[in-house]
Structure formats: structure tokens, C-alpha cells
Amino acid sequence: MDSVTSEQPVRSSQHLAPTVARSVKVLVVGAFGVGKTTLIGSVSEIEPLRTEEVITTASVGVDPVAGHGEKTTTTVAMDFGRVTVSPEVALYLFGTPGQRRFWDLWAGLADGAVGAVVMIDTRHLEDSFEVLDQLELRTTMPFAVVVNEFPDAPQYPVERLRAALDLLPSTPIVKCDARDRTSAVRVLVALVEHALTFPVFQKVLA
């Protein structure tokens, strides 16, 4: 593992500009293979990076050395990218599998997020039910639903998707080609516009 360190020296061009003093993040969630990394890569100014967290199922508060045999480990990967949106502000996009139990593995991943982009594959709509339930029941996070247009995927009118996914009338549903930068940026614009309508963002914090 430590060899990775010396193989990937950070080029100074990958540092943020010295004026950047603020970061915000958006979560990009969705089922396996739905296009999370592609969307992040389309927007990011750096090659998407990857980091992994390894969790032993009985890890929290338990001596990890004891009871070796009964433990199983789960590796959860997070892909992410970044885009400097103003001289002072960098936006980070963190892509992770949709289920809330995966984000909980990352300390602070959901905390303070502007919102989430939920990527949907119309060939497997049911795969998105869990993440939508989690977002609605367990967070107050704004989210936008993104329908990645795969060539062989059924094309539904937006309002039919809204009904099928039981989304509020105000929740943005955006069709997108995650490979296209303009299309991917439009998704983020829709999410941030939507977030700005949330009461929590109405007050200017000192």
C-alpha cells in the first residue's frame, strides 16, 4: 500500500488555487454501474480519484483483535472529483453506492452536503427505491433525480417517472448523458437551484 504513495506524486497543478478557502460537496448516489463515476469525471477538473474504507462488521467499539474468525470485512469505494467554481469556492462531487448504510461508513460524508444527485437507470427503477426512501425519511437533504439515457433503456415521460418513483412535484428530474459535460453540469445547476428553495438555505448565516 505504501508504494502507492510514491507512485502517485501530486503535481502542483492538482493543488487548488491559493485563493480557494471554502469547499462544498454534492453526493452522487445510485446503483452499481449507473454512471456515477462518468458524471463526476465529466465535470471534474482533476482525474477522478478513488479512496476506500474497510469496515469490519462488528468493528465499532469492539476489540478488533479478538474474535478474529467471526468478522467479515466490507470495502466501500468512493470516487470523487472537484471543480473550482469561483476563485474562493471548490465543489467536490463524491460518488458512492446509494444505500445509506454505505454513506454512514464515511465519517462526515453526508454532513453538510448541499444535496444529492440520485442517478436512476430506467431499466432497473426498483434499484432506486431504497436510496430515495433513505433520503426522504432519514435526511432533509435536497436531491435531484437524474435519468441517465442509456441507448437500450425504456424512455418514460418525466411525469410517469415522478409517479413511479413517488417524487414530490418540486423534486427536479433531469434527463442526462453523463458522458457530456454540459449535460452533467446542467444536473448540478438543477440541484443547487432546488437547494436554494429549501428553507434551511433561506437564512444568510453570518
Next chain:
Amino acid sequence: MRDDEEYRDHPVRSYVLTSGRAHPTRNTLRPETLLVAVDGRPAPATASGQQRELLRLCRGTLALAEVAAYLGLPVSLVAVLVSDLVDTGHLTIRSNHQAHALPSRDVLEKVLDGLRNL
């Protein structure tokens, strides 16, 4: 499984390292927290190889998650290394995130303007 091979020694190490610690800085660290090394301060004599590498990476501003990715280590482990280096005055948190604080409307508007102009 490949991942088990590669990461076998991490769960134990990261939980041993993180358990029972109560660094105040840790609570404000998130994957997007921006870090930068304090100019001209050499690494402490006691710094581990990982901490030296971390300080080298942070000669310019990077987020915690970026540092973790370049080091090939989990974010949870790097948060501990970072918090030690902040406490000893070698590393600065460039963007301070209070626990549970959301970005202000002002910042969101900057993000929106910036995205529209990309």
C-alpha cells in the same frame, strides 16, 4: 478477493488508531475539508513516513479526501494523521466546517453562478 488482499491491514490499524481518541479537530474534519501545510515548517522529528508524505502533499491546498486518495489510505485513518499535525501546528485547516453546518446561501449562490459559467 482483491480488495481484501490490498487492504487487509487497514481495518485493524485504522480502528486501533482512531479508537479512544478525542481530538477536537477531528470533529470538524470532513472529506471535503481543505488542508494546507504551514509554510516553511519542517516535519516534526517524530513524524512518521505517512505524516511526512502528507505534509509534502499539502504544500498546496487539497481536500482531506484528495490527500487520502494520493496516500492510498482510508479517509478515516488520514483524518487521524491530519488532526495530529493540526494539533502540532504543522498543518492548517483552510476551510473550517462546523459539525452539521450547511453552506450559507451566499456560498450556494457562488456555486450556482460558477456552474452556470463553466
